[in-house]
Amino acid sequence: MAVNAVSYRIPRNDVAVPVILLGAPGAGKGTQAKRIAARYGIPQISTGDILRENIVRNTELGQKARSVMERGELVPDDLVLPMVADRLSQLDCAQGFILDGFPRTVRQAEWLDEFLRNCSLGGQTIPPVVVSINVGYNQLLQRLTGRRSCPVDQKIYNIYLQPPKSDCVCDLCGTQLVQRKDDREEVIAERLQSYQRQTLPLVEYYRRQGRLREINGELAADQVAAETFAAIQESAASAAAGGA
Numbered sequence: 001m002a003v004n005a006v007s008y009r010i011p012r013n014d015v016a017v018p019v020i021l022l023g024a025p026g027a028g029k030g031t032q033a034k035r036i037a038a039r040y041g042i043p044q045i046s047t048g049d050i051l052r053e054n055i056v057r058n059t060e061l062g063q064k065a066r067s068v069m070e071r072g073e074l075v076p077d078d079l080v081l082p083m084v085a086d087r088l089s090q091l092d093c094a095q096g097f098i099l100d101g102f103p104r105t106v107r108q109a110e111w112l113d114e115f116l117r118n119c120s121l122g123g124q125t126i127p128p129v130v131v132s133i134n135v136g137y138n139q140l141l142q143r144l145t146g147r148r149s150c151p152v153d154q155k156i157y158n159i160y161l162q163p164p165k166s167d168c169v170c171d172l173c174g175t176q177l178v179q180r181k182d183d184r185e186e187v188i189a190e191r192l193q194s195y196q197r198q199t200l201p202l203v204e205y206y207r208r209q210g211r212l213r214e215i216n217g218e219l220a221a222d223q224v225a226a227e228t229f230a231a232i233q234e235s236a237a238s239a240a241a242g243g244a
């Protein structure tokens with residue numbers, strides 16, 4: 001597949017680099033991605049969200065992805081890679097981006113490495129910062145089975161950990177909360193297994209490259225965010241200075 005070139009710029013007083021968030025489903029990648037996006041002014045690119053939008057719009061991609069996603073399996077690369085290439089080539093990614101849910105396999109990571117090798121700053125390649133958010137199995141189960149969201153304003157709740165004020169309706173607009181189809185217990189098991197099998201090897205892949213930063217995702221969300229910002233700052237400073 002053709003790899004498009006994108007160029008990144010590091011603003012003088014801040015950092016802007018590609019950020020990859022790794023972590024099991026329910027680890028809090030989406031929450032942290034939103035905070036990083038707000039802090040650095042770079043877009044959050046969630047492959048799961050893009051796929052779900054395609055399902056809602058009933059596009060050809062959405063029609064092909066729907067049943068695979070409902071089973072909790074990974075959508076094939078021939079659908080996901082062009083979708084990611086297209087998104088990363090958009091102008092708003094020129095100062096960096098946060099990948100949330102991609103890469104999911106070593107093959108996707110190798111593809112991304114090649115894609116990013118073609119992205120340069122004055123001839124200098126900017127390696128992504130890879131942050132792994134680690135959460136134990138029982139905590140993940142509770143987060144996933146309890147997750148509900150408001151279909152109107154997208155606010156996310158957890159019926160065990162962060163329940164709405166009154167019975168399963170949104171605090172902000174009163175709309176009935178919904179559960180993602182793939183957050184049902186039988187699908188969660190498949191998603192967590194697919195993570196163990198296909199995505200966990202990525203941690204080793206990035207560790208070997210010396211790019212992995214690991215964060216305890218069971219800490220309070222503010223603390224996870226603070227540690228994530230510090231990891232990004234440190235890696236970006238080292239990249240700007242010509243390090244790995």
Ligand code: AMP
Binds near residue numbers: 025047104
């Ligand atoms: P997420 O919202 O990240 O939990 O993703 C929801 C579902 O979208 C996954 O269970 C997969 O079916 C699909 N998906 C998201 N990202 C990818 C990816 N990088 N590769 C393949 N399938 C993906």
